[in-house]
Amino acid sequence: MSTEDTIAAIATPPGRGGVGIVRVSGPGVPDIARGLCGGLPPARRAVLRRFVDARGQPLDTGLVLFFPGPRSYTGEDVLELHGHGGPVVMDMLLERVLELGARLARPxxxxxxxxxxxxxxLAQAEAVADLIESGSRAAARAALRSLEGEFSRAVHALGEALIELRMYVEAAIDFPEEEIDLLAEPELNGRLDALGEAFDRLMEQTRQGSLLQEGLHLVIVGAPNAGKSSLLNRLAGREAAIVTDIPGTTRDLVREAIQLDGVPIQLVDTAGLRESEDPVEREGVRRARAELARADLALLVIDDDRRDAAAERALQASLPPALEVLRCYNKIDLSGRPPGTVPGEPEAVALSARTGAGLQALRDRIRRRIGFSGAAEDTFIARRRHLDALRRAHAHFLAGTEVLRRERAGELLAEELRLAHRALGEITGEFTSEDLLERIFSRFCIGK
Ligand SMILES: Nc1nc2c(ncn2[C@@H]2O[C@H](COP(=O)(O)OP(=O)(O)OP(=O)(O)O)[C@@H](O)[C@H]2O)c(=O)[nH]1
Ligand SMILES: [Mg+2]
Structure with a gap:
């Protein structure tokens, strides 16, 4: 990948602000500084300069910062132009920088x-994007830990332990007359156990971090008038969706972002599921079903005061078969059922969206589904990609210990350990293909 060209972008968010920053990186930085503001300022010192266009006319005045490579964010010469934060000023400044030889940076x-x-x-670079996007304080703290390299260090430590084990096993293979003994040594078993525990621990920290980052997608469904929108409002703590006693009130999807113990949850209220002649309502029902296909968990709201067993069965049967469904018996203030868990029905909760009874039980139930044990101080922000790679590494490790136990086959163990090590390397980017890199970085914002 060539980095011979010079890239530029507006690094601050669009819109008006006190200050706006144009960031430039690459070998063209000295020329651009000369053309724009009379030359490079001293390294890492803020200097007030006038920015001028090709005819020497002023564009803006502001601070210029120069970070010489390789001790800069990108490792190249980096220039930061802090101008006044208006969209027109920023555009003019960026345009001038492009005129002087830079090109627009990709996200x-x-x-x-x-x-x-x-x-x-790679894991640190991804943590940069995660820190910017984090939706909760716990996520931001976890992202910062990953950015500072703690996650990468944990992955490396696991990799080192794998290498040591491989050396031990390969030594055993090289001395065939002793191989059986070495492989049968309690020493080897001790090492395997320790490594297994290290895997478990890192996977748990990563799983929690992935929840912090990606959250839970929770869709509220049910028959018209069951109280879906009332439940959404209760959970969100505000009147986000319209509630009336007219069946078919909700048509559009209503989305609310909430947090449970610091875990982001995307709540979606949907149109009541029924056959309808009304084209608007039909579209609402279609969207509700499309949303269900992407849900992690569905809350099926049922009016407990007006049960209709046949309709309930039909509705439940129409949901995607693999979808996890939690039944919410609503309006217990009318039906008289006690709030909370329902005897004999582990996948149900009795509640009243109107009075709030049973809501705590519902939250507990969702919490249990997430399996989140609270954002521990050692959680790392992580993506499904990291979790995937860790799981593959772990699977190879387990396969290796299995062949050792069953067949005392040193070569096979060594090969599985090699594959495990390789999977770990994908997390930090040691063995990552170019198109994967492209996909990862294209999800960043521009200027980062
Ligand atoms: N008594 C009582 N009434 C409730 C409760 N929850 C909702 N309702 C009432 O039931 C009616 C329908 O509530 P909504 O929340 O609009 O129901 P919905 O499922 O969103 O309805 P659609 O959007 O039409 O599908 C409203 O009059 C609510 O005030 C409850 O727990 N107890
Ligand atoms: Mg509604």
């Missing part, structure tokens, strides 16, 4: 260069 390209120049490994 994530600054971080991609940081990765290519060894300033950040």
């Amino acid at each position: 994530g390209e600054f971080s991609e260069r940081a990765f290519l120049h060894g300033r950040l490994d």
